[in-house]
Amino acid sequence: MADIKMAFGDRLETQHLLSGRAPIEGFDVDFTNPGFAPAPTFNDTVTKLAYDVSELTAANFIIAKDAGVPLIGLPIVPNVFYPLTGMMVNKEAGIATVQDLTAKRIAVTTGFASNPAVWLRGILAHQFDVDVEGITWVEGEADSLRGIDYLRNPRYRTEKLPDLPARLAAGDVDALIGAGGAAAGSDEVGLLMPDATKELNEYFASTNCLPINTLIVMKEESHAKYLGLADAVIAAADKAHAFYDAEEPDDGIHQGLSVGSLRKSGIFPRSHGMATLADSFKTLALYLFEQGHTKKHWTLEELFV
Numbered sequence: 001m002a003d004i005k006m007a008f009g010d011r012l013e014t015q016h017l018l019s020g021r022a023p024i025e026g027f028d029v030d031f032t033n034p035g036f037a038p039a040p041t042f043n044d045t046v047t048k049l050a051y052d053v054s055e056l057t058a059a060n061f062i063i064a065k066d067a068g069v070p071l072i073g074l075p076i077v078p079n080v081f082y083p084l085t086g087m088m089v090n091k092e093a094g095i096a097t098v099q100d101l102t103a104k105r106i107a108v109t110t111g112f113a114s115n116p117a118v119w120l121r122g123i124l125a126h127q128f129d130v131d132v133e134g135i136t137w138v139e140g141e142a143d144s145l146r147g148i149d150y151l152r153n154p155r156y157r158t159e160k161l162p163d164l165p166a167r168l169a170a171g172d173v174d175a176l177i178g179a180g181g182a183a184a185g186s187d188e189v190g191l192l193m194p195d196a197t198k199e200l201n202e203y204f205a206s207t208n209c210l211p212i213n214t215l216i217v218m219k220e221e222s223h224a225k226y227l228g229l230a231d232a233v234i235a236a237a238d239k240a241h242a243f244y245d246a247e248e249p250d251d252g253i254h255q256g257l258s259v260g261s262l263r264k265s266g267i268f269p270r271s272h273g274m275a276t277l278a279d280s281f282k283t284l285a286l287y288l289f290e291q292g293h294t295k296k297h298w299t300l301e302e303l304f305v
Helices: 013-018 040-049 058-068 114-129 164-170 199-208 222-223 227-246 257-265 272-290
Strands: 004-007 030-032 055-056 070-081 088-090 105-108 136-139 159-160 175-177 190-192 213-220
Touching: 013 070, 030 222, 040 055, 040 058, 055 058, 055 070, 058 070, 058 114, 058 213, 058 272, 070 222, 070 227, 070 272, 105 114, 114 175, 114 199, 114 272, 159 227, 164 175, 199 227, 199 257, 213 222, 213 227, 213 272, 222 227
Parallel strands: 004 030, 004 055, 105 136, 105 175, 136 159
Antiparallel strands: 055 213, 070 213, 088 175, 088 190
């Protein structure tokens, strides 16, 4: 049985790590495949340190690090997203523009401090001048940080309700943001932005930042124990990234975004490494500190190999 345990989602570029097409050279690895979405392994990553190397949402990583969980980041980002792409609104809630979200009730399906919620609040506040403290943030049963004693700023109004998609359809909440970057409409609900490409391009142009969905993390103990493992994972991820970039068609979908439109904007492909990713991680660290989810404003040197 392999000593080294890794877990990645079976999608996008990380599918090539799981399949062995982009091997972790020099190491015998036992892979956990959680399915298309990597979310089922997130909680074990932050509460049990179950894997030597695994995929984790970016906000969860920094919050867990702030709470003392001994993880370290690798400069590998399998996927990016734009939270407003998948935002659903109740058609009777009077929400036609982003500014109309002011003072509304927004459901966050994966928890108040989940990655989509943190990025959404930061973008609403910085790019659209929306008063995010005037919004009521409604959580469901799921919390991607359950078991981690993370900070909650009392400036924000929060509630909990079950079955958030049904609550949106019934009008008990006005809008909903999930984890996948895309959603299907119905008679009662629809997308706030059927095509958010323009807003994403404006955000990227003004910040040099793309909202990060997941990154690859490693246990600090494993980094010290297995010399060369971090370099081997980075090299394999670069190969997997090259396969994905070369083979993904323009009509493919990346976290709810058209790959063709991302290519046209110069956003896709985005190479790994801090030369590309630094501004995105700095922005997320700032959002987390501003929103009161971390005790300190984390630097890249403190977070990454």
